[in-house]
Amino acid sequence: MKSLLQVRALSRTFGSGKRALQAVKGVSFDLAPGEIVAVVGESGSGKSTLARLILRLLSPTEGQMLLEGQDVQRIPLRTYWRSVQAVFQDPYAAFNQFYSVQRLLQKALTLFGPLPTQERKARMHLALQSVGLEPERILGKYPHQLSGGQRQRVMVARAIMLRPRLLVADEPTSALDASLRATVLNLLKDVRQKHGMSIIFITHDIGQAYYLSDRILVMYRGEVVEEGPVEQVVEQSQHPYTKRLLSDVPRFHG
Amino acid sequence: METLLSVKNLCAAYVQGGQRVRVVDGVSLELRRGEVLGIAGESGCGKSTLAQVLALLARPPLWVEQGEFWLDGTIYHLAQEHRLSRELRGCKVAMLPQGALNALNPTARIREIALEVIRAHQPKTTPQEAYARTQERLERLGLPVRVLEAYPHQLSGGMRQRVVTVISTLLNPKVLIADEPTSALDVSSQKAVVKLLRELLEQRVIEGVIFIAHDLPLLRNVADRIAIMYAGKVVELGPSREMVEASRHPYTKALVEAVLVPEPYIRQRRVEGIEGTPPDLRAPPPGCRFAPRCRYAWARCRELEPPPFGDKERFAACWLLEGMSA
Numbered sequence: 001m002k003s004l005l006q007v008r009a010l011s012r013t014f015g016s017g018k019r020a021l022q023a024v025k026g027v028s029f030d031l032a033p034g035e036i037v038a039v040v041g042e043s044g045s046g047k048s049t050l051a052r053l054i055l056r057l058l059s060p061t062e063g064q065m066l067l068e069g070q071d072v073q074r075i076p077l078r079t080y081w082r083s084v085q086a087v088f089q090d091p092y093a094a095f096n097q098f099y100s101v102q103r104l105l106q107k108a109l110t111l112f113g114p115l116p117t118q119e120r121k122a123r124m125h126l127a128l129q130s131v132g133l134e135p136e137r138i139l140g141k142y143p144h145q146l147s148g149g150q151r152q153r154v155m156v157a158r159a160i161m162l163r164p165r166l167l168v169a170d171e172p173t174s175a176l177d178a179s180l181r182a183t184v185l186n187l188l189k190d191v192r193q194k195h196g197m198s199i200i201f202i203t204h205d206i207g208q209a210y211y212l213s214d215r216i217l218v219m220y221r222g223e224v225v226e227e228g229p230v231e232q233v234v235e236q237s238q239h240p241y242t243k244r245l246l247s248d249v250p251r252f253h254g
Numbered sequence: 255m256e257t258l259l260s261v262k263n264l265c266a267a268y269v270q271g272g273q274r275v276r277v278v279d280g281v282s283l284e285l286r287r288g289e290v291l292g293i294a295g296e297s298g299c300g301k302s303t304l305a306q307v308l309a310l311l312a313r314p315p316l317w318v319e320q321g322e323f324w325l326d327g328t329i330y331h332l333a334q335e336h337r338l339s340r341e342l343r344g345c346k347v348a349m350l351p352q353g354a355l356n357a358l359n360p361t362a363r364i365r366e367i368a369l370e371v372i373r374a375h376q377p378k379t380t381p382q383e384a385y386a387r388t389q390e391r392l393e394r395l396g397l398p399v400r401v402l403e404a405y406p407h408q409l410s411g412g413m414r415q416r417v418v419t420v421i422s423t424l425l426n427p428k429v430l431i432a433d434e435p436t437s438a439l440d441v442s443s444q445k446a447v448v449k450l451l452r453e454l455l456e457q458r459v460i461e462g463v464i465f466i467a468h469d470l471p472l473l474r475n476v477a478d479r480i481a482i483m484y485a486g487k488v489v490e491l492g493p494s495r496e497m498v499e500a501s502r503h504p505y506t507k508a509l510v511e512a513v514l515v516p517e518p519y520i521r522q523r524r525v526e527g528i529e530g531t532p533p534d535l536r537a538p539p540p541g542c543r544f545a546p547r548c549r550y551a552w553a554r555c556r557e558l559e560p561p562p563f564g565d566k567e568r569f570a571a572c573w574l575l576e577g578m579s580a
Binding site: 042043044147148149177178179180181182183184185186204205206207208209210211230231234235244245246248249250251252253 | 296297410411412439440441442443444445468469470471472474475476498499508509512513514515516517518520521524525526527528531
């Protein structure tokens with residue numbers, strides 16, 4: 001299958017000289033349409049920097065990314081963000097305190113230029129319904145009036161309303177209760193099913209990666225040290241770091 | 255085993271603007287010597303408020319309404335004694351807070367913070383004594399002594415949390431109340447903090463830990479027994495292994511089922527979260543508080559509150575268990 005996104009030898013260095021820190025070192029991978037890839041690693045492994053590079057919130061020091069074969073540097077940012085959207089860890093920080101849900105969603109829709117009011121309304125309603133929220137009750141609310149789970153669902157609704165080809169989810173469930181994590185991950189699963197969206201799922205929790213994704217990239221100190229189908233990486237891991245990561249996961253049964 | 259700390263029928267409420275919201279509602283718990291007791295539940299179930307009360311840190315707008323607090327055979331009436339001496343708070347019961355970065359003064363070196371903590375309780379301590387004590391403690395626990403000269407931002411998240419753990423146990427408290435000490439950490443740093451707590455228990459620096467978390471797999475590994483809280487009440491209690499493998503309360507079962515671990519069974523089915531949200535404690539539902547979200551709820555659950563069924567070692571508060579022997 002043709003790749004949606006090709007990442008080639010991507011690197012990012014912060015600082016310079018003695019203090020230079022290479023947060024991402026020569027990362028390469030391909031992402032197929034409709035595929036969910038998890039990027040797993042401990043704090044400081046460079047996984048969030050990778051997410052920001054893919055979102056073009058940071059520019060790489062070296063390397064290249066191709067979206068459907070086209071060098072992303074040649075795509076204007078606004079056009080790029082129509083195809084690539086994000087859900088972040090902390091929905092409270094990602095949400096303007098003074099915006100109602102309606103205003104937040106409308107603002108996002110301006111990426112597409114002027115749309116008729118009817119169309120805008122229809123899209124907002126559809127997106128909220130697809131994440132299990134009632135538009136009539138939610139649209140007028142402000143972030144402090146929503147629960148953590150509702151806020152994160154609004155952020156997912158915002159992202160899927162834009163029908164991106166690729167969703168970068170950076171620790172979308174870390175701030176949520178365990179009882180809600182499954183709900184949000186199921187939501188991502190369903191979105192992929194319905195819209196054929198590809199997802200890059202960044203997490204430090206290998207259990208969640210195992211549940212949601214097709215393929216896993218394990219990052220350690222800025223490099224991808226192991227990569228493969230989920231079952232293979234989890235059940236027959238090769239790299240010592242992956243093995244350590246797995247052995248550090250608390251055992252639940254037995 | 256001997257009881258170290260016990261609370262009976264503890265109630266605590268936030269009072270503001272004439273409104274009273276009872277967040278801890280009739281909680282009775284026992285912590286034994288040498289034990290880690292886990293407390294789990296969703297956000298807003300009252301577990302952090304319970305931690306505040308147990309660590310004797312409750313202050314307005316949080317009020318302790320009633321409850322007995324027994325520590326090592328001495329009773330303290332929390333509802334009346336609004337100002338408990340520092341002999342008790344910090345020295346006998348200490349709090350290990352959630353966000354290590356917020357707990358540490360960013361402009362002070364670790365050794366200065368340690369000195370401040372010791373001097374708050376033992377004003378005559380010299381900086382040299384405090385330094386030596388902290389250094390000795392770090393060495394005994396296998397942590398690098400160089401952290402004493404570091405500022406908080408120079409330490410990694412995992413190390414910072416371990417340093418806070420060491421500082422909060424410098425005065426050898428009997429009981430450590432750990433409120434989500436590892437929630438912001440990755441699994442490897444989590445493991446290190448848990449190992450440190452176990453080490454402190456083994457070396458008898460502390461004699462018991464109440465470990466609050468929403469992460470069941472973690473509690474299953476760190477705690478000897480687990481209590482599950484829902485909407486201000488303890489709904490089930492038992493040995494950790496049994497709580498996971500043979501939970502009785504539908505809420506505990508749902509929590510266990512929502513856990514995502516890298517074990518083959520989770521890829522073979524759809525894991526469901528728990529629908530709905532915990533009740534508004536300003537107006538809790540009559541009857542069982544979990545009933546509105548419970549798939550087994552029937553008429554009686556919505557009218558009458560279920561008492562705990564079982565004994566004080568292993569119980570669950572659910573009408574489904576009526577008549578069952580423990």
